[in-house]
Amino acid sequence: MIALPQQITAAIESLAKLPGIGPKTASRLVYHLIKKPASDVESLGRSLMLLKKDLCFCEQCFQITDHHICSICSNTKRQQKQIMVVEEPLDVMAFERMKEYDGVYHVLHGILKPMDGIGPEMLKITELVQRVKTLSQEASVEVILSISPSLEGESTASYIAQLLRFLPHVQVMRIGVGIPIGSSVEYADEITLSQAFHGRRVLSQS
Amino acid sequence: MIALPQQITAAIESLAKLPGIGPKTASRLVYHLIKKPASDVESLGRSLMLLKKDLCFCEQCFQITDHHICSICSNTKRQQKQIMVVEEPLDVMAFERMKEYDGVYHVLHGILKPMDGIGPEMLKITELVQRVKTLSQEASVEVILSISPSLEGESTASYIAQLLRFLPHVQVMRIGVGIPIGSSVEYADEITLSQAFHGRRVLSQS
Numbered sequence: 001m002i003a004l005p006q007q008i009t010a011a012i013e014s015l016a017k018l019p020g021i022g023p024k025t026a027s028r029l030v031y032h033l034i035k036k037p038a039s040d041v042e043s044l045g046r047s048l049m050l051l052k053k054d055l056c057f058c059e060q061c062f063q064i065t066d067h068h069i070c071s072i073c074s075n076t077k078r079q080q081k082q083i084m085v086v087e088e089p090l091d092v093m094a095f096e097r098m099k100e101y102d103g104v105y106h107v108l109h110g111i112l113k114p115m116d117g118i119g120p121e122m123l124k125i126t127e128l129v130q131r132v133k134t135l136s137q138e139a140s141v142e143v144i145l146s147i148s149p150s151l152e153g154e155s156t157a158s159y160i161a162q163l164l165r166f167l168p169h170v171q172v173m174r175i176g177v178g179i180p181i182g183s184s185v186e187y188a189d190e191i192t193l194s195q196a197f198h199g200r201r202v203l204s205q206s
Numbered sequence: 207m208i209a210l211p212q213q214i215t216a217a218i219e220s221l222a223k224l225p226g227i228g229p230k231t232a233s234r235l236v237y238h239l240i241k242k243p244a245s246d247v248e249s250l251g252r253s254l255m256l257l258k259k260d261l262c263f264c265e266q267c268f269q270i271t272d273h274h275i276c277s278i279c280s281n282t283k284r285q286q287k288q289i290m291v292v293e294e295p296l297d298v299m300a301f302e303r304m305k306e307y308d309g310v311y312h313v314l315h316g317i318l319k320p321m322d323g324i325g326p327e328m329l330k331i332t333e334l335v336q337r338v339k340t341l342s343q344e345a346s347v348e349v350i351l352s353i354s355p356s357l358e359g360e361s362t363a364s365y366i367a368q369l370l371r372f373l374p375h376v377q378v379m380r381i382g383v384g385i386p387i388g389s390s391v392e393y394a395d396e397i398t399l400s401q402a403f404h405g406r407r408v409l410s411q412s
Contacts, residue, residue: 005272014250044220049251066211
């Protein structure tokens, strides 16, 4: 192999560390960037350099934010007694795109994975229980467990439900599981079908 | 939509401008980076900021380099009379990975695309003809047109062959076209099959 200029190798190596980007894609991206005006490339570099500056977790919901309390938790128009529990910060964005939810969130930052050594103490579960406990002293609280319905997701949801069971005035909900819109029954796996069957709703009744 | 911290939005927008990376992938990459140590993220940012610094075209072959003459052209062990003509800088890397070629290159920086307004004057064609002309005054020169065998690639190759035709001591070659190794005849399109048929070689003869 010929020796590439050092700055090209460095950029390829850095980009190739990103998930889903291998050395070939990284090379393509770098040569794409080389063709762009220097100001564009520098602004990309600068935006990444500054990315983590002043970022922190929201003290209430553990969303990533640049304030002590994030813009959702500090929004007085949102229901503070309706807490949607999600795995990752990006899940919050997904639900916000839905534009229907006006409660708040709680980001776990992962799910229980005993095989990978990820136990409850590595997630924001204690903080959730504490938060719900404090809130439920005043009025009833709805906790919606919007964790992905995988095997590990289900056991995380059960674990949390178990912890919250003995708190008074707390309703623990699980997000609906079934066949996604646009998909077809034919292609659904048996477990999804079984869950969809058990989660059936009344459409009309005479 | 909730307002994301400004540094997150900036990073997502910058990454989403890269080819093959949409807003969703950009978000995933950014949240992946946020979880990484600050030093890793800063080093990625810095490597991109410095990417274009001191880069230039090799004055002989127009490869991207940080010297006036690139490491291939300045390597005295390589055949300076064998010139492989490629479309893009990354094509040089592809041939170098082959580890069999010991000639030099000439990077066109594109191919003729009359529909997109890309004419010969926007490519390094005049420079190629001049380079071959100078070289061929001393000894015979082999020019290998390793341009991709698309419709536009073929017409670019013909155009260059036409220009070089009247120079003495110049042999113009076209890279082999056919069925790629590991692929199967069944899936090859007719044009590739036709080219493979016309490009057949003698394996043994009695």
